[in-house]
Amino acid sequence: MNLLFLGTGAGMPGKLRNVTSVSLKMLEERKAIWLFDCGEATQHQILHTSLKPGKIEKIFITHLHGDHIYGLPGFLGSRSFQGGNTELTVYGPKGIREFIEVSLKVSETHLQYPLIIKEIDEGIIFEDHQFIVESKLLDHAVLSFGYRIVEKDKIGTLDAIKLQKEGISPGPIYAKLKNGEVVELEDGRILNGSDYVGPDQKGKVITILGDTRSCDNAIKLAKDADILVHEATFSEDSEEMAYNYFHSTTKQAATIAKEANVKLLCLTHISSRYGKEDSEKLLEEAKNVFSNSIIAYDFLEVPI
Numbered sequence: 001m002n003l004l005f006l007g008t009g010a011g012m013p014g015k016l017r018n019v020t021s022v023s024l025k026m027l028e029e030r031k032a033i034w035l036f037d038c039g040e041a042t043q044h045q046i047l048h049t050s051l052k053p054g055k056i057e058k059i060f061i062t063h064l065h066g067d068h069i070y071g072l073p074g075f076l077g078s079r080s081f082q083g084g085n086t087e088l089t090v091y092g093p094k095g096i097r098e099f100i101e102v103s104l105k106v107s108e109t110h111l112q113y114p115l116i117i118k119e120i121d122e123g124i125i126f127e128d129h130q131f132i133v134e135s136k137l138l139d140h141a142v143l144s145f146g147y148r149i150v151e152k153d154k155i156g157t158l159d160a161i162k163l164q165k166e167g168i169s170p171g172p173i174y175a176k177l178k179n180g181e182v183v184e185l186e187d188g189r190i191l192n193g194s195d196y197v198g199p200d201q202k203g204k205v206i207t208i209l210g211d212t213r214s215c216d217n218a219i220k221l222a223k224d225a226d227i228l229v230h231e232a233t234f235s236e237d238s239e240e241m242a243y244n245y246f247h248s249t250t251k252q253a254a255t256i257a258k259e260a261n262v263k264l265l266c267l268t269h270i271s272s273r274y275g276k277e278d279s280e281k282l283l284e285e286a287k288n289v290f291s292n293s294i295i296a297y298d299f300l301e302v303p304i
């Protein structure tokens, strides 16, 4: 899996950073891409990447501020034109349905694929055989959610070399052993699946938060995550401003990362008051608290 940042700025688009959107590429795992937020011109950003809109299976909206949703109607319409015909589900706070339905109705946009809109609350909002997505409320001027995406552990690999050495050829027996079953062969030998399957492979945990002040739910969502994507709208010297505007500073984001014991912190949602030359200073502020920090920029791709 990879995270590919499409927009890493706060509030309004700048020349350096577009407004917020980040994609979670799961092409190997489920031949799909999930999108988190869809700020204005996200579809323009996608044009500069290898992302195929038809492969975008789910869009998770953190909150209804314009810099996180104004790109949605355009993206949804274009996905139809570009041949996207597979189902798409949008998750978001109450109000997301009205926003999408009114935009599509007024502009007479008719989608060529099934669109499902789910207005969410706190809790498990999605689960299948591979992933669980949990949401919790953060501390922002409007309802803002954070998402914890948990990949379920994968069964270890079958040791085919060991089996072949013991004269057992591939076939239905392999599947049974992989399931951990005990199998009796025709020659009377008894094989136990657990002797031939490696340990479970631990699934990854990805935490992506909406705009927020520093808050306890951020720590809960990020507990032991492989990667935490946390907003850092302001520099550490603007703590009061961050508080007044319901945002976080670099240092506050890093403190959350440290308390949650994440493996990697990725700062995003950077105010346009900071230029390219400020990035290093902002990153330094975070690193002083949590050394395994990086600062996102548009089109940064991070392997998980």
Ligand SMILES: [Zn+2]
Residues within 6 Å of the ligand: 010, 011, 020, 065, 067, 068, 211, 269
């Ligand atoms: Zn924002």
Ligand SMILES: [Zn+2]
Residues within 6 Å of the ligand: 063, 065, 140, 211
């Ligand atoms: Zn906001």
